[in-house]
Amino acid sequence: MRVVIADDERLVRTGLRVVIDAEPDLTVVGEAADGAEVVPLVRELRPDVVLMDVRMPGIDGIRATEQLVGGMAEPPRILVVTTFEHDDHVYDALRAGAAGFLLKRARAEEMVQAVRLIARGDSLLFPAAVRELALRYGAPSARDARPAPGRGAGRGADPGRGRSPIERLTEREGQVLRLMAAGLSNGEIAAKLALSQETIKTHVGSVLAKLGARDRTQAVITAYESGFVLPG
Numbered sequence: 067m068r069v070v071i072a073d074d075e076r077l078v079r080t081g082l083r084v085v086i087d088a089e090p091d092l093t094v095v096g097e098a099a100d101g102a103e104v105v106p107l108v109r110e111l112r113p114d115v116v117l118m119d120v121r122m123p124g125i126d127g128i129r130a131t132e133q134l135v136g137g138m139a140e141p142p143r144i145l146v147v148t149t150f151e152h153d154d155h156v157y158d159a160l161r162a163g164a165a166g167f168l169l170k171r172a173r174a175e176e177m178v179q180a181v182r183l184i185a186r187g188d189s190l191l192f193p194a195a196v197r198e199l200a201l202r203y204g205a206p207s208a209r210d211a212r213p214a215p216g217r218g219a220g221r222g223a224d225p226g227r228g229r230s231p232i233e234r235l236t237e238r239e240g241q242v243l244r245l246m247a248a249g250l251s252n253g254e255i256a257a258k259l260a261l262s263q264e265t266i267k268t269h270v271g272s273v274l275a276k277l278g279a280r281d282r283t284q285a286v287i288t289a290y291e292s293g294f295v296l297p298g
Contacts, residue, residue, distance in 0.1 A: 067185045070096045070111060072104040072127065073119040073147070078170065082117055082147070085174045092181060101125030105133050108142060114185045116144045118164065120155040128158045135163030135280070143184040157199040165283050187281070231277045232292045239276070240294070242269045247286045247295040 069086055071079050071094060083094045096111050098104035100122040108116060116134070120127035127146065134141045146159045146167035156167050165188075168180045235243065238259075245255045252270065256263045270282070279285035289295040 067092050067115060067181065068095045068111065068113040069093065069115045069117060069181060070098065070104065070108055070113040070142070071117045072098040072101065072122065072130065073117070074099050074122045075119075078119070078147075082177070085177055086181065088174075089178055092178065101127060101130030101133075104130050105137075108134055109138065113142050115181050116142050117147050117181070118144050118159070120146055120148055120159050126155070128155060128162050131159050131162040131164050143187070145180060145184045154199075154202070157202075160199075160283055161287055163280060163284070165281055230292065232288065232294050234276050235273060239269055239273050242266065243273050243285060243289050244295055246270070246273070246282055247289050 069092060071082050071086075073079050073082070076099075079097050079099075083097070086092045086094050095113055096107050098107050102125045104116065104118070105125070118127040118131060122130075125133075131144050131146075134144065141163070144159075144164040146156055146164045147170055148156050148167055149170050150156075160167065165184050166180070168177060172180070241259060242255060245258060250258065252263050252266045255261075256266045259266070273279070274281070274285055277285050277288050279288060286295075
């Protein structure tokens, strides 16, 4: 798995490189000191994962994430590495397309596990922290809206017309989304709902498609900001 590190502190980059290069299945292929450097570097090297600091001079990690996610046909997975978990910059980076975040004080084994999770397409969520971020920095609807999606449209009605993406979810898909927001894996959701993992995988895919979400992280943020899942 190919990794690029973007952080304005050389010591941090060196520490992350040592941790990642010590693993036989991971390798650091490039480093950048700010967002202006990381965007062309990623386009050249095509890594699987970018470890992205959000607070960098010049182009910060949020803008760099937007440029990578919005400007590449197959963008890398982006893992925000941050000092503070309750940070509006972290939330903005998640909204911009980052797949998850990890604290810089995380243990080496936690960092390695996070990179592997992100690389294989999973999302790295800390439900309590994301709820707190949504409550502090999310849209007003994340604090006071209480829609009730998952109910079928009236007989003869067009089930898609005039309805928000959240309202297009079936009742089962709504259940799955709530459990995703709680941080449960597909296996845990399957056990909770007494369904097969393959069925849950299908439901998750349908949720992502209906919400227009790139991954689970984006779906969960939509759930909070729409008021479908209430933080706190």
